Amino acid sequence: MRKKLYNCIMPKVKVNGKIIEVEKGSRIIDFVHDRQYFAAQIDNELRDLSTEITQDCALKLIDITTEHGKRIYWHSTSHIMAMAVKELFQEAKLAIGPAIDQGFYYDFEVDKPFSPGDLEEIEKKMREIIKKDIPFEHIFLEKKAARDFFQNRQESYKIELINEIPEEKISLYRNGDFTDLCRGPHVPKTGFIGVFKLLSLAGAYWRGDVQQKMLSRIYGVSFPTEEELADYLEKIEEAKKRDHRKLGTELELFSIFEEAGAGMVFWHPKGAILKRIIEEYWMDEHIRAGYEIVSTPHIAQSTLWHRSGHFDFYRDHMYTLSVADQEYVLKPMNCPGHILIYKSKIRSYRELPIKYAELGTVYRDELSGTLHGLLRVRSITIDDAHIFCRPAQIEEELCKALKLAIKMLNKFGFEHLRIDLSVRDLNQRDKYMGSDEEWERAEQGLISALNRVGLDYTRQEGEAVFYGPKIDIKLLDALGREWQATTIQFDFNLPKRFTIEYMDQDGIHKEVIVIHRAIYGSLERFIGCLIEHYGGAFPLWLAPVQVMVMPITSKENKYAEQILKKCIGRGLRAKIDEKSEKINYRIREAEIKKIPYIFVVGPKEVEKKTVSVRQRGRKDLGEMELKKAFNLIKTEQGGEN
């Protein structure tokens, strides 16, 4: 009786803020007909639209505009792609197919990797599947049944995944004959996917493990409308215009020559001056912050690298050479050099902290497939420093280092920083050097420094290197890919290997704390990110050429040369363009080269002893006295000149 009464109650459902009454047991899709919504969130849980409503609840309908929405949409598209692949290539084995930040991928094991031609076939098949509007059915199987199911289909990767699922009920999704292991949720039917594009092919190891089989990965992206897809593709095209490799050539900043070898950067004058400015700023900040500048050789005897342990754990990346029958190593890191300087005499606790800094160029034999313009090279200028301190100084030093890093990154306009705290995997303690006490103290130090500086960070379990925990700060390139710049790392390895000590107040030799830290990370990578960050339009203080002086006709050349001289005397990086091209042509050229200021001088200016100033992005600012132009430049943000 009571049950019956209960059955009559119409659950009240708050849908995106509006309350409606629905029949008990009805599915969300029964009362939500707007096709832009394809999933729902009930009490913070993402659900399919086939979810039955049995009681009062609040639900938020999900569309493509939210992060969750994108993920669901793309994940569903990846299922459709996998379905298409299975129809075209029966022997393909399914691995995994998640949504990612900008789309989705699916990994398959196939005898012959896919070719670009295959993608067209797959796209065609996908369009058919979408047109058929096949429902996504959520089904559950007992673990054993699920295993048998995939065993019958010879989907060994799925079985491997099932074996790692703790729950007994295994969640799967079915579209017609295609069934995939999946937590969901999904769009209700394949027809909910509007337009999509398969973007690229790649090899990918199963579980990212080099020892495992290489799978074929297909990347793609999807959107409700053609416009959104076109927008997305256009955004990528726009981003490619900021590619530092493209701008590096256009702005004559650097080259990498096939003849010289991969990963070796040759800085042209404009790039070299940019690098120099960045180095000078670094030098200035470091000397102010109590660092002492050191300089160490590029090669050292291999015995040093045996002692440091690099021969044991970094051999694959090292270039060795023989010099007068001795084996030498082209330095892959600066640390041993700095340690030798530290160890050159007995150190008192009074001297600590000692902070040695060096813009040291190191050489690493990086895997050829990983090289990427300036962002991954083999000759790497690291803005390296080693902080030697007492345990009691750890937190203070970390704080200072972090503050310095943030200050310097902000100076270059990097505001939104992705910060990671990498700690050890507690289940694999034997993988790491150092005692529990050392690890805990270091980790605490890193955390409290992060808190004191007020930084948000992500804790990365098991991402620490074997010799200590670390903080990393990542920069983004034009396409949103992350590149590690700043790193602050503890080292529990080198102090022991080199017995680096200090004489403490109590007259006892104690092991010193060693913290490695780099702010730019590598000058090459940093400049690569910087070029993309500014799209080549560097702020005044970084611009390789700050002012271009342009006489309108050759009659003004003499006056223009005087102006140029005054600019240079003023410390500005200025050039003159006396080509007999029209002024429009030369202005266009200077704009393309992204020069911040153009001083145009014609008969008027000669007569009135003025210049006409054109500022990048703001066009003609009109005629003014040179003094006023200099003041204008001086007041421009970051323009110390």
Add this chain to the structure above:
RNA sequence: GCCGGGAUAGCUCAGUGGUAGAGCAGGGGUUUUGUAAACCUCAGGUCGGGGGUUCGAAUCCCUUUCCCGGCUCCA
């Protein structure tokens, strides 16, 4: 290193078995120009390197270097 795709003039690209092309950039000339492209003209490439197939190769095959997108690695 692995998987896929590439490499043609300084740059961007066209050219799929029959005498290597365009635009921009560069040199010379004309033009003396007022805030994003004046005009004429010239030069420039053993088609990334090496080997092979062919009467004949930029084009087909092999190999190697380098580049691009990923995987992996990492600053």
